[in-house]
Amino acid sequence: MSHQERPMKISKQLRQKAQEFLSCKRNRRNLEDILHHFDCGADQHSCLLTLETVFTALLKEKDMYIEVVPLKPVEKTPENLHKQWLREVYEETYKRILLCLENPSPKIQAQALSTAMNIISAEGKCPLESSIRLENYVPLAKLKAVLDKMLSSNQNNMLIINKYTEYLLYDDILFFTWKLLPTLTPKYNPSEVYIMNYLMLLHKLDIYQNSEMKILCGDDSSPFFKFDDNVTKKCVNKVWHCVMHWDHSHQTQKEMLLVLHEKVMPHLEKPLLLTDFLMDSLDVPGPISLLALQGILVLIQDHNLDYPGIFEKLYSMFEPEIFHTKYKSRLFFLSDMFLSSTHLPENLVAAFVKRLARLALIAPSEDVIVICNFIGNLILRHPGLKCLLNNSDTSSYTSDPYIMEERDPLKSNAINSSLWEIRTLQQHVQPTVAFAAQFINTSLPSVEWDLNQVLSRTGDDIFDREVRKFSKLILLHFEKPQEAEKHDRVLQYWNL
């Protein structure tokens, strides 16, 4: 009980002290008490709240505002001295608040961020000094300090960055974050944690203005500040130029490719500069190469990139392991795009078809359906491949002419083979798969199969569909259990 009561009491006390201080600002003692308590390290949360109320009130009432007359020293009236002192305390406290961002507790982190941003907002509305452009004032130094803390190289600040996105809804914060970002970007290899934080922040930043036009520092009524897309775009280019040259681990590279596809790519001035980077990424196995492949696809489609070895690369990606990755549907989607051209050599496409068919022999059911439809589509696009399905050549082979181990699709001799694998899959235990493999028995349809429908299907979906299928016919085993036990395979292997 006492343990619970204490912080309650203390927060009450702190609030009381803050009230007293605000009612009588001469009395430094109250403020000093609060600050002292804040330094102790206990009850950070309530301290932050109290300090926020104190300083926002001070800023609002312009208690720290000193009139500066040009070419005139500030008079040393006791009032000005007091203000001077308050300002020192203010700056000092701000730094202390930012330190709380490194606090291990996420609650205090979040509170510190909101306190800092509230103070920035208050200062933006009532600046400390009379600047020339009085209305357009965002305390850049303070914002920069926040960003600096956020892009820490010691800890993963995902929570803070997520919280910060709430403030990015304000146009001015978004704009000035962009503006500050190039100055915060190091030229040479930062630590991995830093890169992760950085990419995460980049992921959250929008290039364009928010639709709501909210402004944090200053009134909404006076549209003093103009959001300039060109500036932000320039900043993206600048920043990306640095990011590309950092040393990346696999983790960060994946993150970076994701950010690249989702945010940055459309705004780059010279996307072709990415080619080398993407080529390098393509050699990394796993999802990274897939993401790089997507980038290259964009470059080929939109920017006329010519990359001769791309099909070999794509071919080498079809390995049994893909069925256990999350990105398999993306791979199927991309390869569908790559192979959509009807001007590809049949030899090459046949190699893809054979390889897919081989993989289908060991693939999970949902993927077998995708592969069957995909193969069907490829054969529809390249009618020359019909020889894989229908070849009147009656000579018999001792082994499949297709060479699975060959890296080069053109040399794999697939065009001389036949799709025995699909014939095999017609005996799959699952009726949906077996039906999907039926397509080789009849003449092909005139319209391609829609891959998008089956790409996202999982084993669960197939289960649900099967369970929902309803027929009135209920079929039971007609052999009595004692007879059936004789060829019960389970009993042949198990002592039950």
Added chain:
Amino acid sequence: MAKVKNKKRSSSDKAQANKERLNSKKNLNPFEVHINREKIRVIGQKRKNDRGLPGVSRGNAIEKRKRTLLQEYKIQNKSNLFMDKRIGERNGHLTEDDKVMARFTAVRIKAHNKKSIYNLADDEVLTHKGQTLSEIEKFDDPRSDDEDSLEGNDTGKLDKDFVEEAHFGGGVLKKTGREGATSHRDLINQLIAESKKRKAEKQQVKEATLELTEKLDTEWKDLIPLVNTSKCNDEEIPKQKINDYDKIMRELRFEARGTVSDRLKTEDEIAREEKEKLEQLEKERLERMKGIFTDKENKPTHRSADDLDDGILYEEVFDDCTLSYNKEGEANVQIDAVLNGKQIKIDNEDNENQKDDNVGDENSSDEDMETASEDSFADLKEQTSESEDEEAQNTEEVTEIEDELSKQPSLHNTSENRTHSEEKITNGIQESVSSEPQDHIKEDLLKRKEIMEQARKELPYTFSLPESYETLLKLLENQPSHHQGIIIERMIKCNHASLAEGNKENLGLLFAYLLQYINDLFSEATKDSIKSSCDILRAIFPQIYELAHLHKENAHNSILEVVKEKYDDYRKKKKSYPGVELLMFFRLISLLFSTSDLRHQVVTPCFIFIEQILLKCPPRDRGKLSYGFFATTLILQYTSLSKRYLPATINYLSGILHMAIPKSGVKLIKVSRPFKSTCSDLVLLENHSLDLCEDLKMNVTDLFCTRYDEQYKIRIFHNAVKALSEFHNNLEGLPSCCEIFEPVLRYLELIPLQNYPVIVQTIAQDLILTLQKQKENRQLRKIVREAERPKALRLYEPKIVEVYDVKRHRLQSKEKAERNKLLHKLRQEKKGALREIRRDKEFLGRVKIHQRIRSDKERRDKVNRIYAEAAMQQHELNAMDRKKRKK
């Protein structure tokens, strides 16, 4: 104003029209009739339009237009209009009465408007002839006035003659012709007196009749008891007269005769019927297994020269090569059946010679390797190569034969329940003790039989169905497994669905309870209790089977529900193995449902479930690995008949092999998930080649252990290889079999087989050999799509119609015919409408030109008149001028 033909006129309309036509025909003007010449005369055809009245109908049409179109034309572009708002005035259909009614209702409605709603007293009381309706409804006085009014002329009204004479001075003119006529006043007096007199008479008559009826009523009431008693007496008298002879005769006449029924079947017939039924079921099962597939592979390979290609041979050949029932009516699968058949023949001859016969069998099967099944082949080969395990193998065979022997008597006594159920038990026992020597088996068998008998005696004979799951639990608690089986069996027998109304539903409930029981039994099972749980399960399997057959829908639904529920649990945690109870449910499903179907509502989801488990759950320890292996054996069981392919099983089994490869080199040996390529948990640490392994089957307790030990490693390897060879045997026919088993071969070659016991070594070597041999002797033919049947050319033969009626009937579906009919009608109507519009236009044109001509004429006349007047004036002027000049 398109003319609308109302074809379906009421009969009265028709009658009227007929009458009119008759009238018109009577005074038909021969100059108006136009006869349509007929070009081709068809005998027997009725013609509707052989003659017409063009002039008349044109006149009618013009008349109609004058009434309608002309009126519209006249008021066009005019904004003011007189509207007659009297109710029903403009509606020609309403009769005078209807109009009155409508007006009256309007008034009444008006009376119920807002203002008058509070005038409570205003409610009118409906009356009928002065009495309120409510009074009449009481029917106090049955004598209504109707009778009075019927007789004589109407009440109080004057005589027709009198009116003729007296009113309106009618009599004045005729007066002179009549003698003794009185004055008008006298007449009136006479009239009044007469009517008074008539009224009085009427009253008298009425009173008299009333009196009479009342009297009659009272008399009737007195008579009633007399009438009744006399009736009763009449009937009683003849009843006594029936003598015994009649009675007996009647009894004999109405005695229930024996109805015609089937004669009692002999046992042979019953057996044959049973067999036929089973064969029919098997045929259906095969059809389902094939699904829509019409594979070429299933077609007979051999065709006789006389084959008519009508598929008649098809069934026979297929039956022959897939499945047969031997004499005992015992269903067996494929080649096993053939082998068994051989064995049984020999057995019947001499029991002692069986060993030699077996050898002979082996030889024969060795010779025709292609036909013999891989499984039996491997088994037999073991015997020839290894003398050590010959004995063990033999015992297995022996038990099999025992089985058959014990089966034989049962077939003769199928009708007797007791022996039948005993058979069940003996079978079960034989299975469980199959590894023991023959003598022991017999002894054990007898002992068990005794125990069973005892149990039967100990337990009460009747059990009621449990109302709740808890009562069932209480009943089964602390009972040994065979007792539990018997309890449930008796429960089903005592409460058979045909015995009472709600039994079927209750048995369905029992099924659900039993499922719950299994679930609880295994989900809480531990290493120690699992064995007994399995015993219980085995004991209640036959009962569950029976229950399922009693109430199919219920069994189906409840099992599907269980599978769904389990899958929903599993879905949340994809990487963790579900409980052991799930495996038992899958096993139950394999025994209850036909797993070989292409698509089955329960089995297909199970396949998906097992596939998901095999693909997603990583085998981290012994229990998990065994779990996965159990699932693969389940798949083996499910697909043993249909021989279908599930990639995940081969993947899993080859993963087990991979775990047995020692990973020494730097080179990574790839294996697909859920196995890890670095795992080598199943590598034997010591050389076990000299070990004697009696029992290499997996133990249920393996499902609950976590640590791998050497025995287990040997066991799982052995069983995995065995399962793989069986899978290979099943999938041999598939064209890509080599590719499927390629990793298996690769892994097997990497395993140091010399460390394994000899039995295991041979099995593995066999598998390697078969796989290699298959690879070498592979025969692949390129896929050729079945040539599509050429479309037949259109035939130009005469079309023969049996009954010819002039119309040509097109062959088309009902919907299409209906549609065509409607389209035709639409076209006709459109034509008619266009024609009408054209005529309208012509009519209006005529009206306009007439107007124009008339106005022109008027103008001309006017001009002429003015000219004439002017000329006249001029003439007068000229005349005056001339006069002046003359002057």
